[in-house]
Amino acid sequence: MRQFVAPFIRYLEEEKNLSASTVSSYQRDLGPFMEFLEQQDLVEPDKVSRALLVMFISRLKQDxxxxxxxxxxVVTLRSFFHFLVRDGVLSHNPALLLDMPRQDKKLPVVLTTEEMEQLLKAPDLSTVQGSRDRAMLELLYASGIRVTELVSLNDENVRLDLKYVHCRAADGKERIVPIGGAAVYWIQQYEQEARPKLVQRQEVQTDPALFLNMNGKRMSRQGFWKLLKKYAADAGINKEITPHTLRHTFAVHMLDRGADIRSVQELLGNSDHGEPLLYRHVPRPSMKEVYDRYHPRAGMYAPNSHE
Known part of the structure; x- marks a missing residue:
């Protein structure tokens, strides 16, 4: 079975066009399954039954x-066996009817407006790193984009004159997201003063990434997460926050100020398949109009005098 893993990974990268982190997760999830099959002395795909997959899932629960x-x-197994069916290795997908485990839904952590302001002010603006980090925090809060979308941005993906970013999700979907005056200001500061210094640290100055680490290379998701934890501690925020916290905070602050949920879903790039059909005929304002009206920092064009 292991001989099919490498072609599957290439399929995810080249045809599904998934991000490196997502592909890595799929590959990591297949490891225990391959070990389980070897323990059962199973090497042929057509010998894998739904009952065997249920046994593997039960083993995970026991562990x-x-x-x-x-x-x-389960998602990984469904995708892996779908690939084998697609390539004619199998005639059916044994993982298709696997049950998903029930999960207790936890309310997402959301920062208050005051906490968000403290977090944004945490970076030391007298340093190159602080200028970059302020721009990243402002952009995440301004746009609600995912951290993977943030670190995937290239310099050309941000149009400050038109106040939007062109981002791409892990599933390959692209969208245009409006941003406000505060984010525009801090990105400008970073691009004019800090980014050129980071570019100089590159061995070959060709990396188009908007946000660079201290070695002049593209900022990683893990690197940003470490920074976020540090700034949350510096800001005295006693909450278990993640990069996704800023996405939730963006959405909740927009809703609290009166934005309708469908517009916020559209700004986030979320599907609205569960939306009641009776609302689909209701005309909505443009995303830019909704954004400018309801985002707390949309109309800011310069920092407060004390920053």
């Missing part, structure tokens, strides 16, 4: 794996 981890494993 104390979290429901989210098990759910991710």
């Amino acid at each position: 104390g794996k979290a429901p989210a981890t098990i759910t991710r494993s």
Whole structure:
């Protein structure tokens, strides 16, 4: 079975066009499954039954794996066997009817407006790193984009004159997202003063990434997460926050100020398949209009005098 893993990974990268982190997750999830099959002396794909897959999922539960981890494993198995059917290795997908484990839905962590302001002010603006980090925090809060979308941005993807970013999600979907005056200001500061200094640290100055690490290379998701934790601690925020916290905070602050949920979903790039059909005929203002009206920092064009 292991001989099919490498072609599957290439399929995810080249045809599905998934991000490196997502592909890595799929590959990591397949490891325990391959070990399980070898323990069962199974090497042929057509010998894998739904009952065997249920046994593997039960093993994960016995090992104390979290429901989210098990759910991710089921998704990986469905995709892997779909690939084998697609390539004619199998005639059917044995993982198609696997049940997803029930998960207790936790309310997302959301920052208050005051906490968000403190977080934004945490970076030391007298340093190159601080200028970059302020721009990243402002952009995440201004746009609600995912951290993977943030670190994937190239310099050309941001149009400050038109106040929008052109981002691409892990699934390959692209969208245009409006940003406000505060984010425009801090990105300008970073691009004019800090980014050129980071570019100089590159061995070959060709990396188009908007946000560079201190070695002049593209900022990673893990690198940003470490910075976020540091700034949350510096700001005295006693909450378990992640990069996704800023996405939730963006959405909640927009809704609290009166934006309608469908417009916020559209800004986030979320599907609205669960939306009641009776609302689909209701005309909505443009995303830019909604954004400018309801985002707390949309109309800011310069920092407060004390920053």
